[in-house]
Amino acid sequence: MTESPAAEPAALDRIARLEEKVRQLPKVSLHDHLDGSLRPATMIALAAEIGHTLPADDADGLAAWFVQSSTSGSLEQYLEGFAHTTAVMQSAASLRRIAAEYVEDLAADGVVYAEVRWAPEQHQQEGLSLAEAVDAVQNGLEDGMRTVAEKDGLIVVGQLLSAMRQSDRAEEIVDLALQRRGAGVVGFDIAGPEDGFPPSRFAAAFTRLAEGMLPATVHAGEGDGVASVRDALVSGRAQRLGHGVRIAEDISVSEVSEETEDGEEALEVSLGEVARWVRDRRIHLEMCPTSNLQTGAVAGFAPDGEEAVLEDHPFDMLHQLGFSVGVNTDNRLVSGVTLSGELARLAVAFDYETAELADFQINAIGAAFLGYEEREALSALIREAWQ
Numbered sequence: 001m002t003e004s005p006a007a008e009p010a011a012l013d014r015i016a017r018l019e020e021k022v023r024q025l026p027k028v029s030l031h032d033h034l035d036g037s038l039r040p041a042t043m044i045a046l047a048a049e050i051g052h053t054l055p056a057d058d059a060d061g062l063a064a065w066f067v068q069s070s071t072s073g074s075l076e077q078y079l080e081g082f083a084h085t086t087a088v089m090q091s092a093a094s095l096r097r098i099a100a101e102y103v104e105d106l107a108a109d110g111v112v113y114a115e116v117r118w119a120p121e122q123h124q125q126e127g128l129s130l131a132e133a134v135d136a137v138q139n140g141l142e143d144g145m146r147t148v149a150e151k152d153g154l155i156v157v158g159q160l161l162s163a164m165r166q167s168d169r170a171e172e173i174v175d176l177a178l179q180r181r182g183a184g185v186v187g188f189d190i191a192g193p194e195d196g197f198p199p200s201r202f203a204a205a206f207t208r209l210a211e212g213m214l215p216a217t218v219h220a221g222e223g224d225g226v227a228s229v230r231d232a233l234v235s236g237r238a239q240r241l242g243h244g245v246r247i248a249e250d251i252s253v254s255e256v257s258e259e260t261e262d263g264e265e266a267l268e269v270s271l272g273e274v275a276r277w278v279r280d281r282r283i284h285l286e287m288c289p290t291s292n293l294q295t296g297a298v299a300g301f302a303p304d305g306e307e308a309v310l311e312d313h314p315f316d317m318l319h320q321l322g323f324s325v326g327v328n329t330d331n332r333l334v335s336g337v338t339l340s341g342e343l344a345r346l347a348v349a350f351d352y353e354t355a356e357l358a359d360f361q362i363n364a365i366g367a368a369f370l371g372y373e374e375r376e377a378l379s380a381l382i383r384e385a386w387q
């Protein structure tokens with residue numbers, strides 16, 4: 001990636017200071033994959049137990065390998081990372097340990113509410129049933145929440161079960177999610193290749209989910225454009241969008257000839273039907289700035305012939321236009337990020353005040369798959385702390 005203006009030394013210093021401040025404040029994480037967010041040291045220990053060979057044999061080297069892979073521009077190398085993480089996540093014991101550490105790491109970063117997503121069907125290579133895998137993760141999440149509570153911390157974490165788009169198991173995963181509702185599962189998602197695998201392929205599964213009245217968040221507007229977002233809303237009945245970055249392709253901004261009274265250029269903004277629905281119905285956008293740069297979701301918003309930098313991300317335009325935007329990590333290990341770090345980078349790129357970073361937390365908790373009263377309680381806690 002090219003160096004963004006925000007990568008100059010003074011900006012890096014500001015990011016580091018802001019990150020430290022933001023880490024102390026309560027935050028919400030709605031889009032983070034369990035199999036992309038392991039501790040490198042744990043991967044090494046688990047790989048040794050099962051005889052799996054990793055691309056590096058020390059924690060720092062492994063962490064660096066992941067970041068290098070995700071910025072290499074090679075999709076094969078990016079996906080190879082997930083082959084390594086899922087390889088060490090095939091037993092109930094390893095899933096439990098990884099889920100527990102996941103919770104502790106988020107709490108250490110100041111997250112108070114999280115929804116962790118993962119695809120149970122990818123954890124059956126050693127014979128686990130789907131239900132056993134979900135229960136193992138749930139046991140780990142509860143271990144983690146207990147450990148944090150014992151140290152007087154607070155964190156609540158729910159599971160989002162993802163079905164993989166390139167496979168055919170969505171109805172099974174929906175049934176599993178409905179069975180485990182009330183036992184840790186809070187919603188459903190589809191993940192994997194967006195282009196070529198539209199939500200309409202899973203219409204029956206989404207109907208079953210809707211009939212069971214469990215909410216869905218759908219990855220859309222990352223690897224594909226507005227038509228994919230529309231299908232996520234129509235076939236998927238998505239209540240939130242995973243990324244949703246390319247909804248910006250349904251918005252046109254043009255300069256109008258007369259200037260405003262203060263002499264600034266006036267802009268005319270026009271929203272297409274899908275963008276209008278997403279904004280007006282407050283469909284929350286779970287955006288993941290660094291990941292969105294790495295996967296090319298932002299590429300179309302960079303000036304012609306230039307590589308996209310954070311400042312090209314449509315996050316700020318969407319925020320200014322009143323969309324419900326949130327900040328997330330997607331895959332903390334794979335992208336080498338933390339939620340506090342992502343917020344700090346975004347704040348420096350777009351000159352956000354702390355109050356705006358707080359708004360993103362309020363947007364996210366408002367869209368959480370929790371009961372209204374729980375959302376309100378967490379919202380009050382977040383508002384007070386950020387004041």
Ligand SMILES: [Zn+2]
Binds near residue numbers: 242
């Ligand atoms: Zn994702």
